[in-house]
Amino acid sequence: MTGVAHQAAPPAPPSDVTVRRADRDDVVALTRIEAAVFDADRLSARSFREFVEARSASLIVAARAGVVAGYALVLYRAGTAVARLYSIAVDPAAAGAGVGRRLLAAAEDDAHARGALFLRLEVRPDNAAAIGLYRSSGYVEFGRHLDYYADHSAALRLEKSLVGHHPPVGRDIPYYGQTTDFTCGPSAMLMAIAALDPAAAPADRAAELTLWREATTIFMTSGHGGCDPVGMAVALRRRGLWAAVWLSQPPPLFLEGVRSPEKQTVMRLVQETFAVEAARLGVPIHPRALARDDLVAALDAGMCAIVLISPWRMYHERCPHWILVYGHDAHAVFAHDPWVDPDDHDGALAKAHLAIPWKEFDAMSVYGRSRLRAAVLVARRDAPMTGDRP
Numbered sequence: 001m002t003g004v005a006h007q008a009a010p011p012a013p014p015s016d017v018t019v020r021r022a023d024r025d026d027v028v029a030l031t032r033i034e035a036a037v038f039d040a041d042r043l044s045a046r047s048f049r050e051f052v053e054a055r056s057a058s059l060i061v062a063a064r065a066g067v068v069a070g071y072a073l074v075l076y077r078a079g080t081a082v083a084r085l086y087s088i089a090v091d092p093a094a095a096g097a098g099v100g101r102r103l104l105a106a107a108e109d110d111a112h113a114r115g116a117l118f119l120r121l122e123v124r125p126d127n128a129a130a131i132g133l134y135r136s137s138g139y140v141e142f143g144r145h146l147d148y149y150a151d152h153s154a155a156l157r158l159e160k161s162l163v164g165h166h167p168p169v170g171r172d173i174p175y176y177g178q179t180t181d182f183t184c185g186p187s188a189m190l191m192a193i194a195a196l197d198p199a200a201a202p203a204d205r206a207a208e209l210t211l212w213r214e215a216t217t218i219f220m221t222s223g224h225g226g227c228d229p230v231g232m233a234v235a236l237r238r239r240g241l242w243a244a245v246w247l248s249q250p251p252p253l254f255l256e257g258v259r260s261p262e263k264q265t266v267m268r269l270v271q272e273t274f275a276v277e278a279a280r281l282g283v284p285i286h287p288r289a290l291a292r293d294d295l296v297a298a299l300d301a302g303m304c305a306i307v308l309i310s311p312w313r314m315y316h317e318r319c320p321h322w323i324l325v326y327g328h329d330a331h332a333v334f335a336h337d338p339w340v341d342p343d344d345h346d347g348a349l350a351k352a353h354l355a356i357p358w359k360e361f362d363a364m365s366v367y368g369r370s371r372l373r374a375a376v377l378v379a380r381r382d383a384p385m386t387g388d389r390p
Helices: 024-037 045-053 099-113 128-136 184-196 205-215 229-238 261-281 292-300 358-364
Strands: 017-021 057-064 067-075 082-090 118-123 140-145 155-161 241-247 304-309 321-328 332-336 354-357 374-380
Touching: 017 099, 024 045, 024 057, 024 067, 024 082, 045 057, 057 099, 067 099, 082 099, 099 118, 099 128, 118 128, 128 155, 184 205, 184 229, 184 241, 184 304, 184 321, 184 374, 205 229, 229 241, 229 261, 229 304, 229 374, 292 304, 292 321, 292 374, 332 358, 354 358
Parallel strands: 082 118
Antiparallel strands: 017 057, 057 067, 067 082, 118 155, 140 155, 241 374, 304 321, 304 374, 321 332, 332 354
């Protein structure tokens, strides 16, 4: 959401503009600016009050002669290095005074200070003034989101690296968010299939649930079970892709949180069946964690990796969670996270093309008391291989 004013006004020297953190006394002025700039998709006074206090947000105001003239709202997500410029708005009376540019610079400074590698935003395709500001400030388009605004207009997605140039890796990989609490694995599989097999059928919920039925452990601590790495590799190999598994410990997996002996017995049997099928299909299972060098080599060769993480650092949840890793640079890995919180301001936009710093990725890609590390590398069947290694 971007509200850099379209109309012109007598210019004022940029030195007249100061920026600072918002406080509760600014809420009335911010609400007035919001109403003046946006016809729909407005933030409420209550939302502004919440963002003033939120640790996961920075609400920055710009002032001229002590009068609030605009704001920028930046959202952050634990465990990632991507910040999102959720909204920027300038009072029409202050158009042409350099307020938007000062706010944008302040948002970038804030994001960089909080360790973000990238700042992203959405903007209407017909907002020429805002697009001009962003492009002149170094932002590049990396995607579009259809039917984004209340009037069904699309949104351009722009991004700026806060640490210098980075290679445009894997930006064309489609994103598919999981539709249940237990289908992160199938959603990651669907994204890998779409990335590696352009002729594959479109991802949909029927395909998501079919993959879950093929790869599930059946049980977890409560509710439906998530997916087993060997089960996922088997399902992918059946669909014509090359897949291999890396495990830091031998199966059976995920039993430590399951109290019922009968459920544990069923999970063991299911995983033994996966192992037999993997051997029949020639799916390699490596008895060690996937090393960073191996992951980098695989990604550079065009492969994808479905990686087990502990979502505690992101969501304060203790269940196993699978994400799709598709690229890297010197600072971070690039990933799609299938989980979309329906109550989150960011929604799916914040879960696609995550930049996760290497240190953070190393810390989160373990699960449980046993410190399990698990990954499934996926490639086209015709990709060049050396034995069972990428």
